[in-house]
Amino acid sequence: MNIAVNEILQDVRTQETFRVLWIDPGNVICYLIDIDRENNKALPFKRKVSDVIDDLIQEELIKIKEDPYSSIGTQMDEKDIRIRENAWNVIKDMVQDEPAIYEKKYVLST
Numbered sequence: 001m002n003i004a005v006n007e008i009l010q011d012v013r014t015q016e017t018f019r020v021l022w023i024d025p026g027n028v029i030c031y032l033i034d035i036d037r038e039n040n041k042a043l044p045f046k047r048k049v050s051d052v053i054d055d056l057i058q059e060e061l062i063k064i065k066e067d068p069y070s071s072i073g074t075q076m077d078e079k080d081i082r083i084r085e086n087a088w089n090v091i092k093d094m095v096q097d098e099p100a101i102y103e104k105k106y107v108l109s110t
Helices: 049-057 078-091 104-109
Strands: 008-011 017-023 029-034 045-048 061-064
Touching (some): 008 049, 029 049, 045 049, 049 061
Antiparallel strands (some): 008 017, 008 061, 017 029, 029 045
């Protein structure tokens, strides 16, 4: 069993839903983020890939096939496209610094 970047995982006990943000090339460490946080203050957190896979095997986590935040197949108007492009221009240089950008101390220092 494998996990992939951008996959959606749900904890069956708590119903929390996570997105896989990054997996190291050695497939040892990954970063997840809670995508259901109502206060939008969710921060990425680090887990061992083997622990995530164990949780999947034990069915404590399940893979969600439908991404609730996917805009694929929906038409975006020009205003939304401009907002998206402006937001991307603000962060595009930062996101090149993976995995450091997922650490709270990095986020607070930028």
